[in-house]
């Protein structure tokens with residue numbers, strides 16, 4: 001390990017390479033030195049040095065530091081009439097990496113959170129199958145299981161932004177999004193166990209909550225990469241996310257990921273008349289609705305700086321970071337603009353690049369303190385390029401709620417305050 005540079009040295013060389021001029025380097029380093037000399041936080045004994053802390057059993061289930069109490073799911077009061085059939089939003093602005101902590105995954109319920117004792121839960125497979133089957137959770141845990149990281153995005157994510165910049169924060173504009181490592185049994189395994197008849201073309205998935213929410217899923221997708229999950233990020237599903245089991249439909253709109261999954265019926269056509277599928281259409285300007293727009297399109301957003309994560313430190317080194325994802329596969333490249341889309345720089349993707357999962361990107365700049373118009377543009381491995389909002393409106397009009405994957409603009413003012421704006 002003798003080749004390892006001391007941390008301080010590599011940090012200094014990073015700053016030296018990140019900063020353009022020698023003058024600003026001197027200022028940045030000088031500020032740091034002056035603070036160290038007479039900083040009471042260094043020279044004085046603090047409470048946390050003086051007193052013993054809590055013992056190991058103070059929190060049998062650990063919670064985030066109290067100093068992070070602001071990092072919570074939030075709702076938009078005027079959006080829905082009541083909290084039972086409603087939605088809240090993931091605080092994307094405060095998170096890093098690609099995994100959403102379980103307690104911060106946004107929630108979307110049509111009839112509130114079903115509270116189910118796993119011993120009382122059943123999953124039935126019937127319809128066009130050779131042998132109708134019923135599984136308990138214990139039964140499911142005896143099948144070979146897999147671990148996979150997937151994003152879930154509600155089709156209505158960014159839906160309030162179709163007509164113009166509206167909500168001031170990526171939590172609200174993009175926060176119907178989470179990315180979790182699921183553990184579960186491939187749906188194919190269970191369907192093979194029941195034996196799908198050749199006439200079986202569609203699958204109806206139904207939840208056990210009071211809305212008995214159902215969605216139709218093409219059998220090819222069901223047999224491809226769907227998962228019946230019982231764990232998220234290593235522990236049992238949260239009640240909010242469908243405990244004890246939920247369906248994962250990777251890359252496809254969140255509505256299809258039926259929570260509290262209790263029934264799978266194999267049929268020969270979609271159940272369009274009696275279920276959610278009929279609602280999830282995109283009304284175009286010419287009055288025709290796009291249907292079966294299941295896959296989520298290539299999309300990205302800068303999470304910091306953003307309205308809830310303003311720049312607090314003035315000019316100098318600034319980390320611009322965000323998330324990119326595509327229902328089609330992996331993200332190949334993310335470009336970032338600091339001037340409203342006139343010039344683009346390739347961002348650095350960091351962390352794993354997994355299919356149908358979030359990707360984390362960074363652009364490390366030396367901010368000169370002038371106003372910025374930040375944008376990110378994702379390109380996926382199929383070659384799809386995230387469109388501008390104007391391009392999207394030209395193709396779809398403004399009657400849509402769903403599938404808004406347009407490029408988001410944040411204006412960073414000289415004082416570091418950030419606003420949701422649009423440029424054209």
Ligand SMILES: Nc1nc2c(c(=O)[nH]1)N[C@H]1C(S)=C(S)[C@@H](COP(=O)(O)O)O[C@H]1N2
Pocket residue numbers: 105106107108109110111152153154155178206207208209211212213240241242254255256257258259260
């Ligand atoms: N049973 C059931 N499943 C459901 C829903 C529901 O209300 N009931 N909401 C759907 C919608 S619209 C979305 S976007 C996702 C949200 O998943 P989450 O609450 O884990 O974020 O769950 C889907 N599955």
Ligand SMILES: [Mo]
Pocket residue numbers: 108154155156254255
């Ligand atoms: Mo949704």
